Amino acid sequence: DIQMTQSPSSLSASVGDRVTITCRASQSISEYLNWYQQKPGEAPKLLIYAASNLQSGVPSRFSGSGFGTDFTLTISSLQPEDFATYCCQQSYTTPWTFGQGTKVEIK
Amino acid sequence: QVQLQQWGAGLLKPSETLSLTCAVYGGSFSGYYWTWIRQPPGKGLEWIGEINHSGSTNYNPSLKSRVTMSGDTSKNQLSLKLSSVTAADTAVYYCARGRYCSTTSCNTYWYFDLWGRGTLVTVSS
Numbered sequence: 001d002i003q004m005t006q007s008p009s010s011l012s013a014s015v016g017d018r019v020t021i022t023c024r025a026s027q028s029i030s031e032y033l034n035w036y037q038q039k040p041g042e043a044p045k046l047l048i049y050a051a052s053n054l055q056s057g058v059p060s061r062f063s064g065s066g067f068g069t070d071f072t073l074t075i076s077s078l079q080p081e082d083f084a085t086y087c088c089q090q091s092y093t094t095p096w097t098f099g100q101g102t103k104v105e106i107k
Numbered sequence: 108q109v110q111l112q113q114w115g116a117g118l119l120k121p122s123e124t125l126s127l128t129c130a131v132y133g134g135s136f137s138g139y140y141w142t143w144i145r146q147p148p149g150k151g152l153e154w155i156g157e158i159n160h161s162g163s164t165n166y167n168p169s170l171k172s173r174v175t176m177s178g179d180t181s182k183n184q185l186s187l188k189l190s191s192v193t194a195a196d197t198a199v200y201y202c203a204r205g206r207y208c209s210t211t212s213c214n215t216y217w218y219f220d221l222w223g224r225g226t227l228v229t230v231s232s
Contacts, residue, residue: 001168031216032216034218034219036219042224043201043203043222043223043224043225044152044201044219044222045222046218046219046220049216049217049218050216053216055218055220087151087152089152089218089219091206091216091217091218094165094167095154095167095168095169096154096205097154098151098152098153098154099151100150100151101151101152
């Protein structure tokens with residue numbers, strides 16, 4: 001199985017901050033990497049697909065980058081509604097696997 | 108607008124069989140792989156398996172011996188059965204829409220773009 005490791009596991013930030021979350025795959029997955037946002041009690045919501053493509057309706061302050069094994073999700077200016085948990089998912093090969101999540105909390 | 112509605116028993120005893128159903132409303136059942144994903148309390152997401160309209164399945168090897176997925180194209184429904192549950196199977200279970208595949212190939216880039224609301228299944232004696 002491809003292991004997906006995120007860092008940090010949690011972070012504290014203020015509204016307006018630039019936030020960066022990293023996801024590392026245990027082997028190369030090209031650009032087969034998706035990012036999701038999950039709020040408590042809700043299902044995950046797709047933010048970014050194929051490493052850098054913004055899903056329709058997702059604010060442009062979210063962006064993704066990376067290729068191979070190292071990927072980044074960036075929130076350019078954190079908004080109150082962005083406090084949530086973010087996770088990555090590889091779509092390269094089965095079993096499809098997810099990172100353990102990064103919780104973004106209010107400082 | 109496509110929506111997923113899921114239901115099933117929320118409280119099980121060890122050794123029982125988990126049974127969940129997910130219905131697809133407002134969209135095509137065909138072409139996609141429909142997926143079950145679970146999330147233990149406070150933990151990350153785990154892919155359980157997927158099924159398409161033809162009944163083709165792929166399961167996570169870690170659960171394969173206990174998982175059965177089936178589909179009913181006449182009702183646009185998919186079902187999950189997980190046998191011999193233990194406390195470790197306590198989780199929120201989600202159904203989700205996954206990759207799109209034609210008769211010859213699958214989309215290169217795909218993602219889980221539609222999700223059910225989740226069903227909390229607790230295993231306790």
